[in-house]
Every structure is written in structure tokens, then in C-alpha cells.
Amino acid sequence: MAPLRAGRLVCSALLVIFVSAPALAQTPPVLRWAGDPEGGAPYVEADPSDPSKLVGFDVEVADLIARGLGRTPQFININFASIDQSVVRGDADIGLSGIEDTPAHRTAFAVTVPYYEFREVLSVRTADAARFRSLADLRGRRVGTLGGTIAYEILRNAERNQGIEAVSYDDDVHPYSDLVLGRLDAVLLDNVLAERRRRTTPGFITQPDPVAVSHYVGVMAPANGVLRDRVNGVLKQAMRDGTLERIFRKWNVWNDDQPPLFARVNAGTPIEPLVMVAANGVTPSMAPSLATMPKLEATRAYFPALVRASVITLIFSCAAMLMAVALGIAIATGRIYGARVVRVLLVAYVELMRGTPILLQLFVLYYGLAAAVRLPAWMAALLGLGLNYAAYESEIYRGALLAVPVGQLDAAKTLGFSDFQTLRLVRGPQALRLALAPMTNDFVALLKDSSLVSVLTVVELTKETQIFATNLGSWVIPGALCAALYLAMSLPLAAVARALERRWRWT
């Protein structure tokens, strides 16, 4: 009997595990909520007095929702642009960090009721307050915003309809600093962000008339409809009992726009995700959202933009590689033939460029040096990539130059060639053949690294894909197209390099 009893015990234990596993999955003791503290106050930021703690109105909204659900809030740090995709992956139960109420979110995700209404407002330099009052006044001017947002979509529309130039940023700080520096003529962003920047960055004003009105929502995986409904219940209750108002007042973001929103939400009135506001008697039209189109049609509509972005990627990569090759050859030559002081300086350059992140170098070139030299974004991007890759190229050429057999150099000497002639006629051409394979490798790497220049407002293939994915609410088609376009650029390059290698092979 003993073995039988033991067997029963094992079965009971298994039963408990199998029964409790789904129960644990359905009702976790925590509510994992995703946010991006880089966005900062008043949404989510590290408490200045205790950086291990988070503060912000979205932190308090998350607390409120978790309490209402009987759970403990657990913060998951996710980059703003990836919050919606991370909830689909299951990294978090809900995303809250000034998440915009967009058609893409409504179509592809389970979103909560809107819990805050914001205005897309235009900020201009104080001196331009009278002449740039609306987007219509900004024809031919550069207007910046955070990429992948409603504001960016509005600007892309205005690019087509009103002739402005839309400039995409990866954060909401630099648009305002660039506005004050004169790199931009206006910034379009949420009134919450504009108000926050106005307190820290002097030199600009925010126009009183909004360009559009939208809302913040919580975003959840499409299959999380039940949780969404429960969260909606909590939010509606907090709107009715004044809890949300207290939170927003505490963070100085309460205004007269919120009571009507709360009333409409509680009354069940349909609320449009985005309402464009008339300027000079004309309401700007918005192109239909990609998220509401069939996927194939949306892809067809967006494909030309991806191709244009590929061309930018290719031009940037080729130009940066040309610069890297020229400079790399000069550095390698200097390190082999130069005087000691030259060699020391060149080694320092190579180690500095190789030993620090390229992103840091791009930021320093574009933003860090802005007070002394105000480089255009494309030039800073080109210089950043070219100068960085030159360090790597120089090591390839130095290795290749040193690999040319001594006998070849001795032969050149006995024939009377000067060092420069030997380099130009014998050593250089032979080294180039040796360097070809690693050079090709670097060019393909550069092609992909060129995506980093999006931090300097240059919209290249990866950035355009990210915007496409945000608007579509999915990464599948944009990701596949992006990969295909990168391959379409890199494979022919590799084929040309292989053909050259075959042609130049002599041993």
C-alpha cells in the first residue's frame, strides 16, 4: 500500500500545480505597467530626492488602477516607442506613459478610456510670436516634434498640404533647445510637454490656439479585453469621485479641458481619437490613418516613403564611407610613415573614436558643439559616421599596409622610388586588395549603423520603418520590408566586392 499512497501523493501534488498555474497566470498579484522615465515629469520620472523611487502623474494613475484591481503596481522600464509592442509581447500588462489615443492604438490594441485630454500646441521663438501663429504661417519652415507621435503625423500631413518641413526627434527636450538655437522655426507637441519645457528653456512661447486635440490612454494587448474593461471601471470611478482630478492638480496639469472629457467618458459618448482644430477658418484635413486601412493597402501607401528613406540611408552610408576611407588611409599612412608626434596624435584619435560610443559622438557633434558651431543635422550625422568609421578603417589599412611583403618594398627602393611613390604605386594598391574584404564588411556595418543618425533628426530607413510600425500598430510587415530593403542594398555590394576580390586575387 505504501507505494500506492506515495503515488497518490505525487498525483495530488501535480494536480495542485496544474490547477494553480493558470490561476496564477490569470490573476497575478502584481500589475506590471510599462513606462519610460526618460520622458520625465510630469508623466514618469525618478524622484530627484530618491532616484530608486518613481514619481509622476502616470505613476499615480498606475497606482490607482492597481489598487482598484486589488494588485500591487510593478514598474517595467520600456522605451517610449516600444511600450505598445511590449504589452503585446506580454512584458507588461498595461502601458502608461503619456500614451496617445491614436487610430492605430484603437485598432491594434486594447486601449482604456481616455483619462486625460491634451492639446497639440505650436511653440515658436518669442520674437516670432506674431508671425508664426499656425502651421499655415510656417510654409517652407522647419517644424520639429517627437517622431512616431500624433504630432509627427500632423506635421507629415502639413508637409504635403502646407509646405512645411517636418523634423523628427527621438526625445522631447532637443526640439525646444533647437528651436531656441534657430535650427527649427516651431515645435508641435502636447501642451503638457510644452509647458514643462517652457519652465526650463527660456526663449520661446506657446501659441494659445491648439492645432489638434487628443488624449492619453492606457494600452494593453488586444486579447486583454477583460482587463481593459476592469481598468475602465476603475478610471471612470476615479473620474467621478475626484481622485483623477486630485492627481492631475498635484502635478499641475489639471485644466478646464478635463471635466468635459470625464463627463463624456462616464456618459459613454463616443470620443474621436484626434480632433483637428480650425485655424483661420480652415480645418486641416488628415490623411486616413494607416491602422484603419487593410494591411496591403497601408503597405502600398507607405512603401514610397520607405524607398525614399532607403535612398537617404544609401546616400549617407556612401558619403560617410568615402570620408572614412579617405581619412582612414591618411591616418594609417601617418601611423606608418609619420613622425613620432604625429603617430601619437593619430593613435589617440583612433582610441578615442573606437573607445567611445558612436551615439555619444553624434550627440556631442550636434548638440554639444551647438554653442560654438551649429552644424546642420545632415552634416553632423555625416561627420559623426565618417569620423568614427575612419578610426576603424585606418586600422584595416594599417594592417594591410604592414602585410605587404618586405621584398616588394625592397624592390621598389632599388628601383629608385621615393616613399610616396612606393606607397602610391606598389604598397597602396597591394594593401587595398588585402583590405577589400574587411572594408566590405565595414560598409555593410555602416549601412546598418547609419540608423543611429535618426537621433539627429535625420529620418532614414530604420526610423521611417519605426514610424510606419507605430502608425500601423504592428512590426511584422514594416520589419520584413525594412529587412528586404537593407538586404537589397547590402547584397549587391557584397557581390561587387566578391567579384573584385576574384579579379584582384594573385595568390
Place this chain on the structure above:
Amino acid sequence: MAAYPLVLRDVRLQRGGRVLVSEANIEARAGELIALRGPSGSGKTTILRAIAGLDGFDAGAIEVGQARLEAGRAPDRAMLHVLRRSVGLVFQFHCLFEHMSALQNVCLSPVHVYGKSAHEAAGRASELFKQLGVETRADALPRELSGGEAQRVAIARALAVDPPVLLMDEPMASLDPPRRAELGAILQRLTAAGRTLQPR
């Protein structure tokens, strides 16, 4: 031209503390063919490299035409300029420029160092190729040449600028017996024309 196009006086060569050659004395007249003989590692190549100005030497003096090389001192640029015009060297392993055809190898120095026209240099190269029996191999890359062909292209390259002294390092090493006889005949013809040769 000096009475002796090539003179070595009490030349000592040592490498890594080991004396390879001590008190080497040579006086070579125009048209003379001198062979240096000795076991492997005895310093034959080292002497040739010292004469060609590729490596230094430790004592004595070397005169090649108007160029005078001092022991323990690297020749200055002007002296090297004179030296390069006075002596040609054919390396044991030929050291042809691998990325160029045989013809380009031979024309490179006349065009870029001596300022001859490409046409003139090609004419002289063809003449040399014909004399050396490799006229059909002008367009071949070094890797496409046999050892003997590469040897003769290397000789043509060294002779293309008419140096009064031609040094050859192990000229027979890569040749089979019939080719050795052939090369011997070529060297006889060249020395008959008044050039000093140093095969070893």
C-alpha cells in the same frame, strides 16, 4: 664613369653580433662578371643588400659609381639618389610587383623615376623581353610566370634603366640545367656590353 664602377674596401658585416663577412675587398671593372661563392648563411645576400643600400654595414667603405657609402651611417637622400641610378638588383625570389603585368613591372621605374614616356619605356621593355626570350609574356601577371620567366622579367626590370652595376642574388637557383645555360649566355652578352655583374 669611375675606373671601377664597384669598389668594396675592408667591408665588415655582422648581424646580431655575429661577423658574417670581414674585410671584403672587391674592385670590379666594367664588363667584369664576378661570382660570390660560399655556404648558406655566409653573407652573400647581405653583401649584395649592403651594396644596393638596403642594409648598412659595420666597417669599411663601398663605392658604386659616384655613390660612396660609409660604414654605420645611412646614406642621405642625395647619395641614395645617385646610388639607385648606379646599381640594379635582381632578388632571389624576383620580388616582381604582384599587382602588375610583366610589362608594367619593367616600365614602372623608367616612367615614374626617370621621367621617360610610357611609349619609350614600353619600347625598351619589348627590346629587353626579346633579348631575354620572354617577349610573349609581357601581359602575364607574376603569378602566371614560371620561375625562369619571372627571373628574366626581373632581370629586364633591373636593366630597364641601364644601371652600370647589376647585382643578382642566386640567379640560377630557380632554373633547370638548360635554363641555367641559357641565362649564362644572356649574362655573357650583357657583360660583353660593358656591364658589371655579380651573380653568386
